[in-house]
Amino acid sequence: MIHPEDFELLRRIVKSRSGLTLSPDKAYLLENRLMAVARKWGMNEIEGLAATVRGAPNEELLREITEAMTTNETLFFRDQSPFDQLEKVVLPRLLEARKNTRHIRIWSAGCSSGQEPYSISMVIKQLGAALNDWRVDILATDISRAMLDKARAGLYTQFEVQRGLPIAMLMKYFSQAGDKWELDPGIRAMVNFDEFNLLNDPTPLGRFDVVFCRNVLIYLDQPTKTRVLENICNLMPDDGVLYMGGAETVMGVTEKFQPVNEYRGMYEIAKRAAAGYGTASQNYASNA
Amino acid sequence: MKSCLVVDDSRVIRMVARKILEELEFEVIEAEDGQVAIDRCNQVMPDAVLLDWHMPVMDGIEFLYALRQLPGGDKPQVVFCTTKNDLSHIQEAISAGANEYIMKPFDSEIIQSKFSQVGLI
Numbered sequence: 001m002i003h004p005e006d007f008e009l010l011r012r013i014v015k016s017r018s019g020l021t022l023s024p025d026k027a028y029l030l031e032n033r034l035m036a037v038a039r040k041w042g043m044n045e046i047e048g049l050a051a052t053v054r055g056a057p058n059e060e061l062l063r064e065i066t067e068a069m070t071t072n073e074t075l076f077f078r079d080q081s082p083f084d085q086l087e088k089v090v091l092p093r094l095l096e097a098r099k100n101t102r103h104i105r106i107w108s109a110g111c112s113s114g115q116e117p118y119s120i121s122m123v124i125k126q127l128g129a130a131l132n133d134w135r136v137d138i139l140a141t142d143i144s145r146a147m148l149d150k151a152r153a154g155l156y157t158q159f160e161v162q163r164g165l166p167i168a169m170l171m172k173y174f175s176q177a178g179d180k181w182e183l184d185p186g187i188r189a190m191v192n193f194d195e196f197n198l199l200n201d202p203t204p205l206g207r208f209d210v211v212f213c214r215n216v217l218i219y220l221d222q223p224t225k226t227r228v229l230e231n232i233c234n235l236m237p238d239d240g241v242l243y244m245g246g247a248e249t250v251m252g253v254t255e256k257f258q259p260v261n262e263y264r265g266m267y268e269i270a271k272r273a274a275a276g277y278g279t280a281s282q283n284y285a286s287n288a
Numbered sequence: 289m290k291s292c293l294v295v296d297d298s299r300v301i302r303m304v305a306r307k308i309l310e311e312l313e314f315e316v317i318e319a320e321d322g323q324v325a326i327d328r329c330n331q332v333m334p335d336a337v338l339l340d341w342h343m344p345v346m347d348g349i350e351f352l353y354a355l356r357q358l359p360g361g362d363k364p365q366v367v368f369c370t371t372k373n374d375l376s377h378i379q380e381a382i383s384a385g386a387n388e389y390i391m392k393p394f395d396s397e398i399i400q401s402k403f404s405q406v407g408l409i
């Protein structure tokens with residue numbers, strides 16, 4: 001069993017570096033995951049890891065400890081509807097709204113092993129000619145270097161390509177590489193991967209018309225959620241769109257975003273009201 | 289309640305598939321080869337077919353061609369479920385009229401994912 005003081009020390013490091021919260025009942029999880037890090041650093045016990053952290057905190061070690069505690073569960077076209085909406089509602093509107101600049105920027109914040117941003121590129125690819133001579137930037141970021149490496153490689157197991165990915169997409173965009181499946185280089189080239197900690201100020205990343213920040217905030221505490229969402233809001237034009245995960249909400253977190261009732265998982269910027277995604281029925285009501 | 293015909297010559301696989309499908313609230317019918325499966329379809333056309341490829345008497349592809357010729361045989365959503373896990377077999381199955389394709393080994397999550405893709409759940 002992990003010593004309570006060691007748990008507290010490691011918990012605090014993970015919390016301050018990533019915002020991830022670990023309650024005492026997660027001690028077993030911490031122990032399991034950090035054993036691998038301990039071994040890699042030539043230690044046999046968490047105790048040794050904790051002692052090293054106390055004695056000579058090494059940036060690389062602290063980063064690996066934090067990274068080991070992230071949950072990277074993801075799948076292609078997760079929940080399906082955000083990607084349907086992107087194709088049928090959000091991109092068509094942006095095609096109209098951005099027709100002068102012909103430039104759209106999308107951010108997958110907390111992209112894990114790449115299934116989310118690559119699902120976005122497949123949607124864009126499917127739109128085909130409508131986006132000819134448009135520039136669509138997809139930035140995908142995560143705190144985990146291991147996940148970013150995996151995402152960049154674009155290699156997925158048979159299990160991973162069967163979760164959420166329709167067979168037609170597999171046939172169209174993947175080829176076999178040994179016992180893995182390799183995503184088409186063209187689809188991969190549409191995404192830029194970068195390390196980014198959501199606790200940091202995202203201003204340097206630029207503006208984003210669409211932000212996917214899904215199943216990331218659930219692991220963070222309330223004040224951190226608020227800060228992250230408000231930072232994201234600052235990067236978005238008035239008609240920007242945010243996607244959050246199915247189990248997430250802005251309620252009690254921030255008033256800067258409001259859910260769009262017609263579209264599950266979609267949020268628009270509150271009070272700027274320019275997006276108009278959620279106003280179709282209101283307009284209808286006021287005209288009637 | 290939707291019905292699913294599970295066609296596989298392995299009794300163990302049929303049992304595992306049955307358990308998963310019953311949890312997804314399907315009524316499950318079984319067949320141990322393509323010919324038995326055709327007989328079942330002639331009695332009642334199922335909503336879905338979970339279909340192995342390699343089987344004695346009549347294999348999965350032959351069954352699929354025969355099924356699509358039957359009256360009402362265009363209706364069932366056919367999901368292949370096979371160890372033939374290479375692109376050329378996938379292409380062959382899809383052009384023969386399969387709706388989805390599962391590469392074994394499968395688990396409940398994969399079945400669920402594929403069945404929801406073809407609108408069965």
Ligand SMILES: C[S@@+](CC[C@H](N)C(=O)[O-])C[C@H]1O[C@@H](n2cnc3c(N)ncnc32)[C@H](O)[C@@H]1O
Pocket residue numbers: 017018019020070071072073074075078109110111112113116141142143144147196197198199213214215216219245
């Ligand atoms: C559960 S995955 C979600 C992946 C994908 N967005 C989805 O919905 O399927 C959460 C990801 O968030 C990342 N993450 C956690 N804390 C983070 C932070 N502070 N900054 C950036 N990424 C973080 C984790 O490394 C992990 O890959």
